[in-house]
Amino acid sequence: MTGDDDVPNAGEQAADRVHATLRAEILDGVRTAGSRLREEEIAAAQGTSRTPVREAIRRLAADGLAEIAPRRGAVVVAWDADDLDELFDLRVVLEGHAAARAAVSGRADLDRLRALCDRMEALRTPPDYPAITRLNLEFHREVHRAGGRRVLPELVARVVEAPLVQSTIRRYTPDRLDRSFAQHRDLVAAIEAGDADWARAVMTAHLRAAREVVRDAVTNAHPSP
Amino acid sequence: MTGDDDVPNAGEQAADRVHATLRAEILDGVRTAGSRLREEEIAAAQGTSRTPVREAIRRLAADGLAEIAPRRGAVVVAWDADDLDELFDLRVVLEGHAAARAAVSGRADLDRLRALCDRMEALRTPPDYPAITRLNLEFHREVHRAGGRRVLPELVARVVEAPLVQSTIRRYTPDRLDRSFAQHRDLVAAIEAGDADWARAVMTAHLRAAREVVRDAVTNAHPSP
DNA sequence: CCACCTTACTTTGTGCACAATCACGATGGA
DNA sequence: TCCATCGTGATTGTGCACAAAGTAAGGTGG
DSSP states (O other): OOOOSSOTTOOOOHHHHHHHHHHHHHHTTSSOTTOEEOHHHHHHHHTSOHHHHHHHHHHHHHHTSEEEETTTEEEEOOOOHHHHHHHHHHHHHHHHHHHHHHHHHSOOOHHHHHHHHHHHHHTTTTTOHHHHHHHHHHHHHHHHHHHOSSHHHHHHHHHHSOHHHHTSGGGOOHHHHHHHHHHHHHHHHHHHHTOHHHHHHHHHHHHHHHHHHHHHHHHHSOOOO | OOOOSSOTTOOOOHHHHHHHHHHHHHHTTSSOTTOEEOHHHHHHHHTSOHHHHHHHHHHHHHHTSEEEETTTEEEEOOOOHHHHHHHHHHHHHHHHHHHHHHHHHSOOOHHHHHHHHHHHHHTTTTTOHHHHHHHHHHHHHHHHHHHOSSHHHHHHHHHHSOHHHHTSGGGOOHHHHHHHHHHHHHHHHHHHTTOHHHHHHHHHHHHHHHHHHHHHHHHHSOOOO
16 A cells, blocks of 8 residues: 555656646636746745646646746636637537547446436535536546547546636536536436437537536626726 | 747747657657657757756657656557547547638638648649648648637647658558548638538548548558567 | 576656846936 | 836756666575
8 A cells, every 4th residue: 555645546756746736726716817837936835846846837738727938937827708618619529529439439337427426416405516526527537538548538638627617517506507417317328328429419518508607607707807 | 030940939948949859750750659768868869958858758748649657767659550540530520620610710811721732732743742741731730720719729739740640641642642632622612611511521531531541551561460 | 497586777756056038127318 | 207228136947966766687595
C-alpha cells in the first residue's frame, strides 16, 4: 500500500500535485478568469520550487485552462458567450459521437452507469450539487471511455472540463435536475439496446438543455462593463 | 526585422525550437514509433540544457505525439490499426463539423482556399508529395479556422497532425490525387454556396477515401511479427 | 542450471542561481 | 501639460548540480 488519496497510479510527483491543485482551483472558481499565475507565488504556496510549477502551468495551457504569453506569464483563460457556444457545439459533436459508439462497442459498463444514476438520484433532495457534479462527470467519462479507445476520451475532456461547463449543474432547478437524471436513464437504455442513433439523440438533447442553462447564466450575470 | 525562419511570431525561445524540431522529426518518421526520447541526448543535439528539452517533451505528450512514463522517460507514440480507425472517425466528426460551420460562418477566405487548390494542382505532374502535403494541411487548416473560433482548430490539430495521417498523401496514386483535388474544389463550392450539409458530405467522403489508403498501407506493411 | 539479491550505472525529478526581458514610474524637455 | 527617454523592480527563461528512482549486469546460493 502506498497510501494514495484517490488516484490509483499517483506518481506522487510534485508537478502532478501542483497541476491537480491549480486545476481544481480554476474549476472551482477560486482562481478567476484573467487572473495571473505567478510561478514564485504558487511555488511558495505549494512548498516547492518554481520548476514543478512551470511544468504544471504548461500542462494547464495544454488543457486549455490557461494561456501563456512568452516572457509575460500565464493567466487563467476567459470565456465569452461565443466561446461557450463553440464549446457546447463541440460537446454535442464529440459526446454525441461517444454515445453512439458506446452503444455499439460493447465496452460500456452498464452496471456502473446504473449505479452512478442511483447515487445521483439519491442526492436529489436536498440537492448536493458538488457531489452530483462529480458523479455526473464520472457518468459522462464512462460513456467516453466506452465510446473511444485513446484519443476520444482525451479530446472530450478538453471540452467538458472547462470552468463554466463544470459549474452548470449547480444552476439546475430540482425540476431541471429530474429531467437530467431521466436523460441519463434514457442514455443507459439506448446503449443497452445497442441503438447508436438513439444514444446520440439523447446525448444531444441532454447537452442542448445544459447549454441553455449556461447561456442564461452568462447573459444574466453581466461580467465586467 | 528579426530574421525569423518561417514562423512570424517566433518567440525565439529554446523550448519552442526544440519542440518544433522534435515534432518535425516525429512527423517525418526520423524518430520511429516506440523510440525513446532521452533528455540529455536531445539537449546535446540541440545545443541547450535539459530544461527546455523537458518542456518540449511535455508539450509533445500534450500533442499526443509522445507518451511519458514517470521516472522512465518518454517514447514516441505507437499507433495500431484500431487507433487509426478511431483517429479517422474523429477526423470525420470534427472536420465534417468544421466544414459545415465554415459554410455558414462567413469567415472562410475563399480566395485563399482557391489559391491553395491552384498551387496543389500545379504540383501534380510529377507529384511533389512533400509540397502537396504542406499545402493540403494549409487548406484543411483554413477550413478549421473558418469553422471554429478557438477550441475547434486546436482539437482538430490533435487528430490531423499525427504521424501516419500526415504521410497519407505520399501514398496517393496520381488518379487518387486527382480525385482528392476535385473534392477540395467541391468543398470550396459548398462553402461558397453556404450549404452546410453539402460541405460536411464532401469532407466526409474526402476523409473516408484517405482512411482507406492508410488502412491499406498499414495492413500491407507488416510492422513487426 | 536457474532464481534471487546486490551493486553499479543511467536517467529523470527538483532545487537553485543567473541572465534576459518586460512593466511601470520618474525625470527631463518641448 | 504632454511626450519621450531612462532607470528600477519584478518575473520569466535557461543552465547547472544534486538527489531519487529505475535498469541492467554480475555474483551467489540453492
